[in-house]
Structure formats: C-alpha cells, structure tokens
Amino acid sequence: MNWAAALPEIVLSCAGFIILIVGVLQKQDRTPLCTSLMLLAFVVTGFLVWRTPDGVAYTGIFITDYFARFAKLLILAGGALAAVLALDFNAKQRIARFEFPILILFSTVGMMTMASAANLMTLYMGLELQSLAIYVLAAFARDDLRSSEAGLKYFVLSALASGLLLYGISLAYGFSGTMQFDRLAQAVTSADTPSTGLMAGIAFIVAGLAFKLSAVPFHMWTPDVYEGAPTPVTAFMSTAPKVAPFVVLLRLMVGPFGHVTVQWQPIIVVVSIGSMILGSFAAIGQSNIKRLMAYSSIGHMGYALIGLAAGTEAGIRGVLIYLTTYVFMSAGAFACIIAMRRNGKPVERIADLGGLARTDLLLATLLAIFMFSMAGVPPMAGFFGKLYVFLSAVQAGMWTLAVIGVLTSVVGCFYYLRIIKVMFFDAAEPAFDRRPMSVSGVALATGAFTLLFFLVPAPFTGAAESAARILFG
C-alpha cells in the first residue's frame, strides 16, 4: 500500500501529539515554544508536501497530485501566518495557552486531508477535523462573552451545514452507489440523464461547502463570528479555512460532477452574484473593521466563485490565483488590525484608525496597500486575482457575471477607500501602542508580496495553471 501518499499529514499529526505532550509537561505556560515547534512542523510538512510523489492511496480514498500540493502549501502558509499573529495578541489578552498552536495544527491537518480527498467520506472527515478545532478556537477567549457567543454560534450553524453536507453525501451515495470520486464520475457520465436524486445531492453538498466559504445565502454567521472571535482566530478563519473547502469544491465539481456542469452551473452563478452584491453593499454601513472584513471576505468568495462558475480550466486557474493573493492580503490586513491596540486594549472601530498616517505611516501605508489590493486596483496582487477570474468568465461568455463582478468591485472600492480616507485624510487619533515584532513582520512580508506580486507573477500563475490542468486530466 502506498501509505507514503499521506506522509505530510501523518508527520504533522504526530508532531501535533508531540507538541501536546511537550506543552503538558511544562510547569508554566510555554506558548512561544509550542508555536515555534508548530512552525517547525509546518516547515517540515511543507517540504514533505513538496516531495511526496503523486499517487492514489488507501484503496483510492486519498489522492496526492499537483493540485492538492498547491492547495496544501497555501493552507500551511495561512495557518503559519495566523499562528505567528496570535503569539503577541494572546499574551496581551491573557489568553495565551499552548493549545492554541496545536488547535491550528490539527485544523490544518483536517484541511490538508480535504485537499487530498478522493472520497466523500475523506472529505467529510477532513472538514469535521478542521471545524472542530475552529469551534474551540473561536471561543478561545473563554472569559469573553462575545468570543463564547462566536464559538457557540459557529458551532450550531456549522453543525447544521455539516448535516446538509452529510445528507447530500448520502443522496449521492444512494443514487450512484459509491462515494469514490472516480466512480462517481463514471456513474454520472454513464447515465443518459442525470438522476434527480443525485442532483439534489450535489445541491446539498454545494450548500454545505458554501457555508464554510461563507457564500450567500449561507453567510449569516460570518459577521458575528468574525467580530466575536479573537482577532488572530478571525485572521485564521479568513485564510486557510476558506481555501480548503474551496479546493475540494473545485475538485468535486469539475471532477466527478464535471459531466453535469450545465446542471450545477446556475447554482454557483447565483451564489456568486449574491455574494458579490451582498459583500459590497452590506459592508458600506459597517463601523467595526472586523465586521467589515467579514463582508469583504463574503464578497471575495463571490469573485473567486466566478472562476468555478465558468467551469473551465482557465476558471480554476483563476480561482487558485485569486485564493493565493487573497490568503496573503487577508492575513496582512488582519496583521494591521491586530496592531490596532491603544493603552493595552485592542480597538476595532474604523474611526480608531483616524489619522494613522500621521502617527504610524508604515502601518497606514501597509493597510492602504491591502485595501487597494482588495479593491482590485492595479498594480496590487488583488488585481491579478480579479483579472484571471474575469478573464475566465469572458472566455466562457458569461458576461452577466463579469459585468456584475466589475460593477460590484466599484461599490466595494468605496468602503475600502473609506478606510484609506480615515487613515490618511482624517484628524489624528491618539497613537497606537508599539507594534510587536511578530505582527510587523507578518504585515511587512505579506505587504511586500501584495505590492510586488506584479513583478514576478509568472511562477504563481504557472503553478496555478499546472494545478488546474491536473483536474481536467
């Protein structure tokens, strides 16, 4: 048996247990040590992901290919950035516990499993492992009412979504007799007309995954959970846990269900348009920056879904590029939000950013870069993400999606510009506390990526191209 296909996941899980033991055996809390060990484990895993040979393992329920590899590296990057961001924040909020990096680690294992899923059960197991860890993370500030509420809310609604997903899986299984992706593909292809039951199954699966993506109409939990959860957790939720369900959705839709694209396409189109419109209009009225980022992420998922709606190789490539740029600019934006701390207390209102350019020009410039990037203004990285998904929509002749997409991005631009306006044009508020090194480091690194992406886009677009090609065989 080709057990080595899952070597990165196995190594990462073992590392998780070891770190857990290390953490328990310490007399006082050693979060920095555990976080460092976790980062080390991530680096090793990243290397293993890179080196693991392609192949299908465990009687066909687990697949390692370039697509999975691409997604896993992105997930690892997102998890690592969030763990670094949490270091200082948790210490200052007195919620530093060594379990935090370990929970991120196990959530990451779950997401990597999803990226490699070749069976609906593998998908579900990965999704649950990811979600269970995040429920705990969202409620990590256990003495804080809002955090507990966020955790509970996420748990209840997510459980419902898992139920929908499971129901969809059972329908798919019932009407095709298999949960293997490749055999599902055969079942779908061989039928003259796709069975209604299977279609219903697909719809439920999409609904379950769309919940995790916080796409309209399954987005309701997002603003509350984003606002309530500790900011590093929000940073984490907005990066890697968006990538994993997305890549599994891509794999499912163009792989097993690729033959019935015409049937599922309208669902994705509606979800995409809804997300773009809600993401851009609902964010206008927000005064809390974390809520604003929640609506922003809803919108971003809408844009990324354009690529899936196109259903072509170019579309998948666009999604992967979009997700890559999104992970880094989102992590960077949250790094800046974590740096918003005055007299030892974190502040979250947009008005608190007033005149930041006068008190901390570097932070203001970095946040402005992320905001311009999210608005899709060239030459920032976010522009390229939008460029490729819109290109795929145009190539597929989906003009409605493309036109709605560019118009909502103008609306979205308004609220991103408002943040820049507050930072650069408004009267100065009192200065923030000194930025911790870890947060500045993350913000600078992701800022450099976002600003300079246009110089060398070819490696990223090339990798996304190769990954997308795998799905289309």
Next chain:
Amino acid sequence: MNTINAAGFPILSLITFLPLAGCAFIATLRGATPAELRNARWAALGTSLLTFALSLILWVKFDPSVSGFQFRETAVWLPDFNVAYRMGIDGISVLFVLLATALTPICILASWESITTRVREYMIAFLVLETMMVGMFCATDFLLFYIFFEGVLIPMYIIIGVWGGPRRVYASLKFFLYTFAGSVLMLLALLAMWHHAGTTDISVLLQTQFPAGMQYWLFLAFLASFAVKVPMWPVHTWLPDAHVEAPTAGSVILAGVLLKMGAYGFFRFSLPMLPEASAHFQPLMFTLGVVAVIYTSLVALAQEDLKKLIAYSSVAHMGVVVIGIFTFNQQGMDGALFQMLSHGVVSAALFLCVGVVYDRMHTREIARYGGLADRMPAYALVFMLFTMASIGLPGTAGFVGEFLVLVGAFHVNFWLALLGSSGMILGAAYMLYLYRRIIFGRITRDDLKSILDISPREIAVFAPLVVLTLWMGIYPSSFTTFFDATTGAMVQSHEQAWQGAHHATLAGIFHQ
C-alpha cells in the same frame, strides 16, 4: 531584455522608473527640520529634472518620418498568456512623455513653498505619479497600459485627499470612483480583446480584425473609461470638484497630463482598433463634443470660483479634441493632438497663475480680486499671455490646434465646424471677462494693496511654459512633425478598413 533601439539602452524603462529611485531615496530621509525638508524638495526636483533631461534624448533621437513604435523594449512577464513587458513610443505618445516629464519638475517647483505639511510624502506621491504617467504613455502592452492607467489613481487620490482644500474628501472619492467605474468596463473590453486575439500586444491588436458586432460593445466599454478621463459631457462633473480641491500642482498635473489620458486612449485603441465602430459612433461623439464645447463654456461664464472656471474651460477644450479625433482626417487628428499638447501647457499654466494669487490671498473667489495690474505687472503680463493662448489667439499655442480641428471638422460637416467654433467665441467671452475682473479696475480691497508680484522662483516656473506657448504658436511644425507620419498612416489605414468593411457589406448584399 532587448535593448536594440536608437538610444542604445532601455531608455523608456529608465525614464519610467527613475522617479521611483528618487522616491526610495526620499523615503530614507528623516527628520522634519526646514533643512531636512529642503533636502526632500531638492531630491525630488533633481530626480524629475534628471528624468526630463533623459526624456530629451527621445526628442533628439526619435525618427518622425516613420509610423509605428520606436525605442521598443520587451521583457518576459506572463509568458503563458502572451503578455509581456512591452514598451515603445510612436508619434502619438512621444510628445506626451515629454509633456509629463516637463510638467513634473514645474509642479514640484510650484509647490516649493505652498506645501509645508508632510513634504516627503508629497514629493513621493508626485514621483510615483510621474512613473505611472510616463509608463502609461510608453506601454505597448494593453495589460501593462491598464496597470499604469489605473495606477495613476492611487497617488492622485492621495494628493487631492491629503493636501487638498476643505471638501477634499468628497472630491478625491468622487474622482477615484468615477474613474474606477469607467476603467473596470475597459478591463472587460481588454479581456474580450485578449481572448479574441490571444495576446495583449498592442501592435498585434492593431492588426487584428474584430467582428463588427463585437466592435460596438468594445467601443462603448472604452468610451465608458475614456469619456470619464477626457472628461466628456455628461460625466465631467468630477473634474470641477477635483480641480477646486486639489493643491495647485495637483490641478496642474490633472489638467496637463491626466486629462490627456482619455483622448490618448481614443487615439491608441478606439480609433485604430475599432474602425467600424468608430465610424458608427461618429455622430454620437460629435454630439457629445459639441455639447461639451457649448454647454461647459456657458457654465464657465457663470463661475465665481477661479479654479472652477478654468476647470470648465478644460472640459470645453477637450470637447474640441474629441471632435478633432473623430473627423478621421489628417487636419482634424493633427489638430486634436496639437490641442491636447497646447492645452496641457496652457491650462497647466493657468492653474499655476491661480496658484500664485491663491498662495498670497488664500481665496479662489473671483470677486475678492481686482486691479492686480497695479501691484503685479509681471503677473498681469504672464496671465494675459495664457489667457490669450486659452482663447486661441494666433501666435499662441491655442490657435493652431483649434484651427486645425475646425478645418478638419469643416471637411466633415459645415454645421459641426460652426458649432465647434462657437467654443472659441464663448472662450473669448469667459476668459476676457475673467481677466477683466481679476487684473483690471482699481484695487478696492485693503489686503490686495500689499500683494507682491511674482517671485524669481515663480518666474522660473512660468518661463518654460511661456517659451513653449509662444514656440508652439509661432513655429508649430517643430511639434507637428513628430506625429504627422503617424496620423497620416492612421487616416490611411482607417480608410482602408472602412472601405474593406464597406466592400464586404456590398459583397454580402450582391451574394444574396
């Protein structure tokens, strides 16, 4: 990188990115003492002057006898998508590169004393803006062009918003959103052309035949973007706001270079790439141009704010440019290009004139002035020259462009020429009325009695513009030679394309 060009080195990239090097240097400067701020100013001025000096090589080495791109450079950028870093200039763009590099040092010099807060950031914003402007005129790859075209928004938004007047937030946001909304529609056109032609190389796109049905949509998408930038009536309303609130140098760059980007887009994309759609929409463009000329001239007549008046006059002048572009004959197109250049110089100078008195009196209300000729004779003379140039007095830059456009328009339609020329009469009315109210009469206000004439620094700002205005008016052919060959080729290829399409239609009819 392919460096085989007339200069022997990648000069266009150097001109484009040299200002960024200046930015990097200024960013390393620290401290806020007057001496340190002076360093930032000198560094910015030095960088922009060096850039200008380099761009003069283009003036010398450019071969005006051939159409097509010169000083080409290419570098690998996105090889999978046939997108590359491509730079080059032709007869249309070469003078705009020079205009941008010439106006930037003037702007920096003009804000020497009026900008006292956050000087370093201001200088950095201006140098970034210069990079974006020059890059936009040099880009011969559509995607690269788009990136520079949009990139201009970021520094300009910051310049208006940070160093602007009381309503700067509103004005900057309006400026950004108007332009952005237009541009994203152009992005869709870009994607459609990219998909159709398989590349974003402009010289390939120029040879590509786009289906007629597609051309109409592409033209409208381009129009959405360029009409906002020109700006054409009825999407011009961002311009008066932006001009009024922007700092003097911001207005200068806005009027001098940024407004040219829209018309440049018509020249570069709409006209040569979409000949059938251009011909189809010619009446629409003429109508919009004529409305802009007459309507905004009348609006200008009623303004009480100095900058607003000149802003509206800009819209009117750009209306003339639009008419000239869509005449599809050499006089009209030459005239449009010349008018763009002369407007770039003259309106920039007029905004500087406003800046001179604004720096002294801190008001732009016309009624607050009067009788300045007594205290400021030199200023009155300079202002007079640019007023005349704006009206289009023979011997100044403004005359040549308008005259050529009207000749071109006359070839198309008598009424077009008549209505278009009404702009010159109305222009004379509002400019002379403005001049009378500001310069002539008696000084009645006490605070005007101690006003000082222009300083040596301001003379240094105005001198090059005065020389240019007269040079362009007296000996225009040293400028028209640059684009004669290119516009000639454009007119020819347009006629061929038009006839080809016409024959195809006829053939189609006979075939049935």
